[in-house]
Amino acid sequence: MLRKRAVDARELMDDPRCDPELLDRTYEQFRLVNSVVSGWHSTYRARIRPLLQPDVPATLLDIGCGGGDVARALAAWAARDGLPLQVTAIDPDPRALDFAARTPNPDGVLFRQLESSELVDAAARFDFVISNHVLHHLDAQQLADLMIDSELLCRGLAIHSDIRRSAWAYAGFSVGTLPFFHRSFIRVDGLTSIRRSYTTAELRVAARRGWTVEALPPFRNLLMYAASNAASAALGEPDADA
Incomplete structure (x- = not known):
């Protein structure tokens, strides 16, 4: 079942007709799930923080923010x-933005x-471009388009983090997750997400020239x-302009 990407599987929360109460609870629970499985705190410390300066404002774009x-x-x-x-x-989904607007945002x-x-059309530029658990939603062309958009939008570092199948x-x-998340889409959609996600080898094949893929635990x-x-230098690679 997991030898190939389940590209035809669909997550319930992507259905525009899905239960709005379950969807809201799913967005609420993402904070807990992502804090456990997504590893963004360590990625921030290792990849983003070293490039920030206390006297130079920086900008970051989160694509598909949910x-x-x-x-x-x-x-x-x-x-x-x-x-x-x-x-x-x-995020292109108005339901996600509606939830975000109702959530405390002190920073x-x-x-x-x-x-x-x-x-891209507006010629916007950011120091960092990121996404979290977006890649497995995309077909091959959409993945290529995301990388191209990231190259055009980013003047520093792009990081797209996703599940590894x-x-x-x-x-x-x-x-x-079996004892938890019974009144949301977290468990069923999470299992679908894993089935749709890339192995490291698959993602390396799909990556455009100039992109790197790193497998991180777990x-x-x-x-x-x-x-x-x-x-x-932050990635331990040769100079981007070399």
């Missing part, structure tokens, strides 16, 4: 560290209902692009 928990977390971590970071979070994340291509990931999530892939020499 309910906005990752965007708010990144803004809060930077604020706690005394590092100016303006976070813009975009001033800017939420906008947009596609990344619209920001494996039987262990599927079994662990299935067992670990079951994550980071798809990364360095648009500057400083970002290349």
